[in-house]
Amino acid sequence: MKKFSLTIALILTLMLVAACGNNNNNNNAGNTGAGGNNASATEQPAAAQNSLDAVKASGKLRIGTEGTYAPFTFHDASGTLTGFDVEIAEEVAKRLGVKAEFIETQWDGMFAGLDAKRFDAIFNEVSVTDERKVKYDFSDPYIISKAVLIVSENNKDIKSFDDLKGKKSGQSLTSNLGKIATDHGAEIVSVEGFNQAIDLLTSGRIDATINDGLSFLDLKKQKPDVKIKSVDEIDNGSRSAATFLKGNDELVKAVNDALAAMKDDGTYLKISDKYFGADVSK
Known part of the structure; x- marks a missing residue:
């Protein structure tokens, strides 16, 4: 009986020791070093892409x-x-x-x-x-490039930017070219771009447009018969x-x-x- 009791006691002791060891391992699994700081807390986040x-x-x-x-x-x-x-x-x-x-x-x-x-x-x-x-x-x-003032070929009234006062000028609303027109007293007619401005100009629905000089030269090269002309330009290039x-x-x-x-x-x-x-x- 004594041997049996000792055997039982030994088994229970071994089971208790094993259980304590498992608890320690579980507790330490999420900690590193003194103070038990979590390992993930020390990892640096991935750098954001530039x-x-x-x-x-x-x-x-x-x-x-x-x-x-x-x-x-x-x-x-x-x-x-x-x-x-x-x-x-x-x-x-x-x-x-x-x-x-x-x-x-x-x-x-x-x-x-x-x-x-x-x-x-x-x-x-x-x-x-x-x-x-x-x-x-x-x-x-x-x-x-330089901004130029474009009018229809038969226009005799507009010869410079100063002649835009009270005239209708086709411009994109947020373009710096539109600001040049308003600074000279023009009434702005909203357009989506250069082509629409030229269409309105050649059909007589606007008096002028201030637009890019390179666009004007390209148009005249592609369509030499288009009835428009450049009468003035901004001194400083954009x-x-x-x-x-x-x-x-x-x-x-x-x-x-x-x-x-x-x-x-x-x-x-x-x-x-x-x-x-x-x-x-x-």
Whole structure:
């Protein structure tokens, strides 16, 4: 009986020791070091992707553009989106190692689309202004142009910007060109882009439009018989650049590097010469 009792006691003791060992192991499983700090608490969270990494991870650069503003961004006879800005953007995306994805948007909704992060950048002849620089970041300028005052060929009343007072000028509402018109006393007639402004002008529904001089030259080259003329121009050239939301420093730098490389190896001049017959970066 004594041996039996001792055996039972020994078994119970071993079971108790084993149970205590299991409890200690379970308690220690979620703790490390003195003080029992949880191991997961010491792990560093994964670093958030910067703007360039995010674009590369997606495999595409989403680009806001009009598609109605020749020769910068428009559809050719086959319906394909093309133009100076489009080709520049495509080459930039290529050098970033991603595909250019164009999201066509009316000019007056362009910045709202960028604010809503519908696209990563705008390539659409956006002029760099102090007002815009408060909210947005820009690449290095990739084109310089002058605004011109365009009227119908038989117009004898408007010879300069000062003659716009009381006249109807076709302009995009949020364009800096529209501000030039209002500063000279014009009545603004809202248009979606250059082509519509020219249509209204040639049909006599507006008196004038202030628009890009390069667009005017391209139109006259494509349609030499169009009954319009340029009568005045702004002295200072407007610098246009790709536009980004603030905080995308890595992406902006990568785009600048791509633009610089395109100028160094002659790719930029090739695109520029195709549309304008000149280097429009100067």
